[in-house]
Amino acid sequence: MKMREGTGMIERGRISAGQMALILYVGCVGVKILTAPHLAAKWAGQDMWLTPLVAAFSGVSFYVALKLHRRFPGETIIQYSPRILGWFGKGIALLYWIVYIHACSFVLRYYAELVTGVFLPETPAAVVMGGMALVCAAAVRGGLETIVRTAQFLTVPAFTVLAILAVLSSTEWDVKNLFPILEHGVGPVVRGAVNPSIWYSEYFLAAFLLPYVKEQDKAGRWGAVSVFGSVLTLLVFDLIAVFVLGNQSATFLYPLFETFRLISLAGFFEHIDAFLLAMWLTIIFAKICLFQYVAVLGSAQWLGLSDYKPLSLPIAFILVAFSIWTAPNLSFLNRFLDGEGVFYSHLVQVVIPLGLLAVAGIRKVKGTRKEGRA
Amino acid sequence: MMRAGHLKGAGKKALCLLLIVSLPILPGCWDRKELNEIALIRAVGIDRTEDGQIEVTILQAIPVRAGTESGGGGGGQQQIILSARGITIPEAKAKLQEKMGRRIFTGHQEVVVLGKRLAKTGIREALDFFARFPGFRKDAFLFVSKGTPKEIFETVVPGESTATENLYKMVRLERAVDMTIMRVLQEMSGDAEATVIPMVMKVNDTTLALNGAAVFRGDKMVDHLDRKAEEGLLWIRNEFTSRIINTRLPGERGYVSLEVTKSEAELIPKIEEKKRRILLKVTAEDDVQFNGTRLSLYNPSNVDRVARAMERIVRDRLRWTVEKMQKKARADVLGFAGAFHREYPEEWDKMKDRWNEQVFPRLEVDIQVRVHIRRPGITDRPAGLPEER
Numbered sequence: 001m002k003m004r005e006g007t008g009m010i011e012r013g014r015i016s017a018g019q020m021a022l023i024l025y026v027g028c029v030g031v032k033i034l035t036a037p038h039l040a041a042k043w044a045g046q047d048m049w050l051t052p053l054v055a056a057f058s059g060v061s062f063y064v065a066l067k068l069h070r071r072f073p074g075e076t077i078i079q080y081s082p083r084i085l086g087w088f089g090k091g092i093a094l095l096y097w098i099v100y101i102h103a104c105s106f107v108l109r110y111y112a113e114l115v116t117g118v119f120l121p122e123t124p125a126a127v128v129m130g131g132m133a134l135v136c137a138a139a140v141r142g143g144l145e146t147i148v149r150t151a152q153f154l155t156v157p158a159f160t161v162l163a164i165l166a167v168l169s170s171t172e173w174d175v176k177n178l179f180p181i182l183e184h185g186v187g188p189v190v191r192g193a194v195n196p197s198i199w200y201s202e203y204f205l206a207a208f209l210l211p212y213v214k215e216q217d218k219a220g221r222w223g224a225v226s227v228f229g230s231v232l233t234l235l236v237f238d239l240i241a242v243f244v245l246g247n248q249s250a251t252f253l254y255p256l257f258e259t260f261r262l263i264s265l266a267g268f269f270e271h272i273d274a275f276l277l278a279m280w281l282t283i284i285f286a287k288i289c290l291f292q293y294v295a296v297l298g299s300a301q302w303l304g305l306s307d308y309k310p311l312s313l314p315i316a317f318i319l320v321a322f323s324i325w326t327a328p329n330l331s332f333l334n335r336f337l338d339g340e341g342v343f344y345s346h347l348v349q350v351v352i353p354l355g356l357l358a359v360a361g362i363r364k365v366k367g368t369r370k371e372g373r374a
Numbered sequence: 375m376m377r378a379g380h381l382k383g384a385g386k387k388a389l390c391l392l393l394i395v396s397l398p399i400l401p402g403c404w405d406r407k408e409l410n411e412i413a414l415i416r417a418v419g420i421d422r423t424e425d426g427q428i429e430v431t432i433l434q435a436i437p438v439r440a441g442t443e444s445g446g447g448g449g450g451q452q453q454i455i456l457s458a459r460g461i462t463i464p465e466a467k468a469k470l471q472e473k474m475g476r477r478i479f480t481g482h483q484e485v486v487v488l489g490k491r492l493a494k495t496g497i498r499e500a501l502d503f504f505a506r507f508p509g510f511r512k513d514a515f516l517f518v519s520k521g522t523p524k525e526i527f528e529t530v531v532p533g534e535s536t537a538t539e540n541l542y543k544m545v546r547l548e549r550a551v552d553m554t555i556m557r558v559l560q561e562m563s564g565d566a567e568a569t570v571i572p573m574v575m576k577v578n579d580t581t582l583a584l585n586g587a588a589v590f591r592g593d594k595m596v597d598h599l600d601r602k603a604e605e606g607l608l609w610i611r612n613e614f615t616s617r618i619i620n621t622r623l624p625g626e627r628g629y630v631s632l633e634v635t636k637s638e639a640e641l642i643p644k645i646e647e648k649k650r651r652i653l654l655k656v657t658a659e660d661d662v663q664f665n666g667t668r669l670s671l672y673n674p675s676n677v678d679r680v681a682r683a684m685e686r687i688v689r690d691r692l693r694w695t696v697e698k699m700q701k702k703a704r705a706d707v708l709g710f711a712g713a714f715h716r717e718y719p720e721e722w723d724k725m726k727d728r729w730n731e732q733v734f735p736r737l738e739v740d741i742q743v744r745v746h747i748r749r750p751g752i753t754d755r756p757a758g759l760p761e762e763r
Contacts, residue, residue, distance in 0.1 A: 118508040179716040246560045251505065262513050262556060271481070 010300060010308055011211075013145035017218040020209045021226035023151050023290050024062070028230040030287030031110055032199045033162075034256050034280055037241040039338045041249035044192030047182055048249065049238035051189055052231045055196035058346065059227035062203035064353045066220055069210040071360055072367035077207045077353070078301040080367065084360045090302075092352065097298040099348050101315070103202070104291035105322035106333070108133060111284050112323065113330045114254060119277055129320050136285065136292045137316035141309050144212055147289045154282035159233075161279050165260050165272065166240055172262050177246040178239075194342045196234065203227065204349035208294045253330070292319065412479035416453070417538035419523020420500050421489025423459060428499075429489075430466035431457035432478065433527045435536050452535040455527045463503045480509045485538040486516050486555065487523040487574065493588055493595035501562070501593070504555050512556040515545050518588040518595065520575035529576045540582055541574060552613075565722075566711035567592055568730060570599070570607065589703045591730055597703035599695075606695025609656055609688070610708045612639050618663060621683045628666030630680050635659050635748070641713035645721055651738040652710055654696070656688065661749045668759060671750040685743045696739050706734045 040048035065077075072080035077096055082089040111132060112125045120128065139147050182189070206223060213219050241255040244262060252258045257276060264270040296315050300308030327333045360366075419431035434454045456473060460466035471478055486504065488497055504510045519526045531540040545552040553571050561569035568591045575585040587604045589597040599607060605617065620629045637658040644651050662671060662680070669676045699708060711729055715722045725733050 121508075176712070176716070180719040183719045245556070247563055248556065248560050251559065251563075258512060258556075261511065262554075264513065 010306060011144055011297065013143045014212055014214045015144060015148045015209070017213050017215045017222040019148040019152065020206065020213050020219065021222035021229075022155070023148050023209070023286065024203055024206060024223070025226045025230050025233075026151055026155050026283055026286045027202055027205060027290045028199045028226075029233050030283050031107060032196055032234060033237055033283070034114070034254050035110070037238050037249050037255040038253050039195040039334060040192040040238065041241070041255070042192070042338070043194075044188045045183070045247070045250070046178055046180075046242055047189050048192050049178075049235055049242055050182075051193040051196050052234035052238065054190055054193035055200050056227060056231045058197040058200035058350065059203050059230075061201045061349045061353070062206050062223045062227060063220075064350060064357065065204050065207035065210060066223060068207060068353060068357055068360075069219075071357070071365075073216075074211045075367055076211060076297065076301060077356075078298050080360075081356060083367075084356050084363065084365050089356075092356070093298075093302050095352075096348070097295070097302050100291060100295045100298055101318065101322060102326065103345075104288065104295050105319045105326050107284070107288055107291055108319055109323035109326055110333060111288065113333065115277070117330065118254065118257065119274070126320065126324065129323050132285065132288060133292070133316040133320050134313075136289045137312045139289045140293045140296050140312040143309075144209070144293065147286075147293055151286035151289070155286050158279040158282045162237075162276075165263065165276065166236065168265060168269075169240060169244055169259055169263050171265070172259075173240070173243040174246065175243060177242050195338050198337060198341050198345045200227070200230075201345045201349040204353065205290060205294055207353070208297060253334075292316065295319070407477070407479065411476055413474055413476035415478055415480045415483050416536050417485040417487060417527060417541075418480070418483060419457075419487040419489065419519070419527060420463060420492055421519075421522050421524075422492040422495055427459045427461060428463055428466050428492075429457055429459045429522075430463055430470060431455060431522075431524045431527060432470060433536060433538060453527070453530070453537070455524060457524055463500060480507075481511070483511060484514050484542045486514050487519050487526050487538075487541075488516065488571070489519055489523050490521075490588075490595070493518045493571075493590070496593045497590070497595075498562075498593035501555065501559060505559060510555070512559075513554045515542060516553050516555060516558055516571050517541065517574045518571050520573060520585060525576050526574055526582065529579060529582050531582065532580055537582065544582075544584055545572065561707070562590070562593060564712065565715045565726070566706035566709075566729065566734075568705035568707045570604075570707045572604075573598065589699070589705050589707055591703070591705035596705055597698075599698070599703075602691070603695045603698050606691045607699075607707065609637060609692055610639050610654065610695070612637075619660075619684065619687060621680060621687055623667060623669070623679055623683050626667045626669065628668070629664070630662065630667060630683075631664035632660040632680070632684055632747070633663045635661055641709060643710070643714045643717045645714075645718055649738070650714070650733065650736075651740060652713065653740045653742065654692065655742045655744075656692065657744045657746070658684075658688065659746050659748050660684065662747060662751045665751070677747050677750055681745045681747050684745045684747075688745065689741050689743045692741050692743070693739075696741070700735045700737065700739075704730055704735050706730055710734060710737065 037048060040051040044051055068077065068080065069075075072083065075083075078093040081093045081096075085092065108129050109125075112128045115128045116123060116125050139150055203223070203226075210216075210219055237256055241249045241259055244259045245252070245255055248258075249255045257273060260276050261273045263272055292312075292315065296311050297308050299315065300311055305311070327336065413432075413434045415432050416435045417433040419429075419433070421429045421431070423429050432455070434456070436452045436454065456470055458466045458469035458473070460469055467478065486500075488500060492500065504514075505512070517526075526541075527537045530537050534540045534543075553569070558569050558571060568589070570587040570589050572587050573585045575583055577583050584601075586598060586600045587607065588595045589599060608617075617634055618631055619634060620631050622629055637656060640655040640657075642653040642655065644653065660681075665671060669679075671677055671680070696708065699705065706729065711726075711734070715726075
């Protein structure tokens with residue numbers, strides 16, 4: 001145990017609770033904002049705007065991460081899981097390491113599918129993914145502070161622009177598309193919430209960020225703000241998709257993209273789809289950075305290294321390779337995100353952590369570090 | 375120390391090299407599209423030939439350098455029309471590409487013209503292509519041509535650079551139902567599974583005219599609405615923006631012309647013991663454009679008479695359109711299905727499968743029209759009449 005103390009705190013950067021909330025928020029809405037109205041509308045039709053409300057229950061993963069963190073301050077799940085379960089816990093930690101490499105490669109692939117599918121059809125996907133993974137590797141090398149500050153710097157303006165575009169799309173709105181509400185009851189809405197709930201379960205990433213948050217007392221509150229904010233954001237953008245596309249929200253894979261493509265102001269302010277991509281790029285960059293950071297930090301901690309930075313580039317390569325292997329095409333990705341993916345993500349990010357919490361309570365294991373010392 | 379510094383220098387050099395090497399990749403070299411390498415497609419026409427093949431016609435605009443535009447005048451054509459046939463649209467498009475040195479670029483395409491023969495055999499395939507291919511804009515306007523699309527593209531209106539420029543401007547002025555690809559998709563897979571697309575025809579070599587609308591049930595054209603019936607359709611679909619309507623008053627000579635400035639239609643469905651009816655409520659605001667009678671519109675009771683006469687005319691027109699849709703086309707493009715769906719979701723479930731064939735044609739439609747005359751103009755009595763009356 002003593003050896004572990006020395007190597008535990010390999011992240012020297014500190015972030016504020018608000019910054020944590022922002023990066024988790026980006027991680028939650030990053031992909032969903034552009035794509036998921038499609039998957040939700042497939043089941044829930046015009047009621048799909050209600051799905052974020054249901055899916056938000058998966059935001060409980062943040063609370064679980066917070067509880068675990070309170071018990072083991074200053075440590076990530078990779079570190080406290082062996083404390084709780086010994087060698088078996090080490091195995092669980094390995095699982096997390098692999099899961100986040102997989103999750104990150106998944107997001108990377110999703111990003112590449114959009115870019116090659118819509119904007120750059122002739123560019124090889126490996127180049128698109130490689131470019132992003134390399135940039136993210138550089139950001140991860142810079143450390144947690146670099147990541148959150150770039151996220152702050154890039155995504156806040158991007159979301160502002162998205163909000164402005166949302167207002168501009170109001171000329172195309174047809175509020176009638178919303179009715180009848182809950183035509184077939186709550187069932188389809190719950191089914192449609194499957195996909196967004198995966199993104200909400202990813203609030204468990206907080207388990208890797210909480211140890212480095214400066215204002216520990218505010219962390220819980222900011223986490224709630226983050227979940228609430230993402231619900232509101234997704235609700236608004238889902239509503240816009242229903243207003244503008246109506247029954248076509250399920251037809252198009254990127255409904256928000258199609259929505260904004262229809263914007264035409266006074267006959268000259270149009271063709272803004274490339275602009276939308278530019279904005280979204282910064283958002284997805286922050287999201288991939290977060291995942292890649294977790295994968296890199298997790299591997300360094302699992303291997304007991306004294307620094308995680310040298311790992312950032314090799315892991316970027318692994319991620320690109322993984323994202324090519326992870327799925328043959330976009331329909332496969334979407335089927336996973338709309339089906340078995342929900343069990344997978346909730347098992348890893350809600351059920352197992354809850355189990356760890358329970359075992360830790362029963363065996364009365366506690367962290368050795370003092371809170372705030374970090 | 376020295377050694378470390380040296381290594382650092384080498385690292386810097388390597389980094390510089392890496393940056394320089396990455397330069398050709400980073401600007402998105404693979405998908406670079408220069409203006410002199412692409413063919414700007416302004417319009418696409420799709421038709422079915424006699425032997426069942428698909429014929430794709432494209433209208434390519436030739437970018438003219440600013441300032442050197444040669445006089446304009448009688449059809450200073452800045453367009454090229456090409457067509458090719460194939461079993462599917464992409465095949466025909468590939469054949470077109472074989473004839474061209476420039477890459478077909480549809481990002482600025484504004485108009486899609488579907489041939490009448492294609493419309494009658496089904497437009498779903500064409501729409502799938504437009505929806506699936508990311509390079510197409512979903513807000514391009516759709517038309518059905520009376521002849522072939524090629525014929526439409528060849529008709530260049532003097533003063534416009536391409537044929538479609540004119541078409542585009544015509545619907546922009548909202549003299550017709552303006553149907554974009556997205557709207558047609560929505561209506562075709564909507565509650566009623568029926569839609570309308572404006573029709574365009576060639577009048578002579580330099581004139582195009584909008585010619586009513588084609589009514590689709592499912593993806594097949596089933597009827598053609600003339601301009602008068604189309605007008606009623608616009609009222610009901612709430613797309614009526616401004617149109618002149620002439621009214622005659624009982625017992626008076628001459629016409630009064632009114633311009634409809636604002637109109638709003640409301641659909642109120644009702645189900646009473648198996649009997650389904652719908653109330654169509656139209657409220658319109660009009661300006662007087664012309665007064666050919668000897669009545670002074672300064673007198674409120676005369677204004678009232680004009681309004682009542684107007685209501686009668688509008689009601690008759692709407693009735694005519696509705697009956698035509700119910701009896702002849704049997705396609706609900708009026709939005710009745712959606713109104714029932716929203717108001718009676720449970721009953722809707724039971725009748726949605728036989729809506730167009732059985733329910734809609736037998737629907738009882740009550741029409742209520744209310745006309746308000748807002749501005750009788752800036753003259754008091756009819757111009758040119760002596761004082762005494």
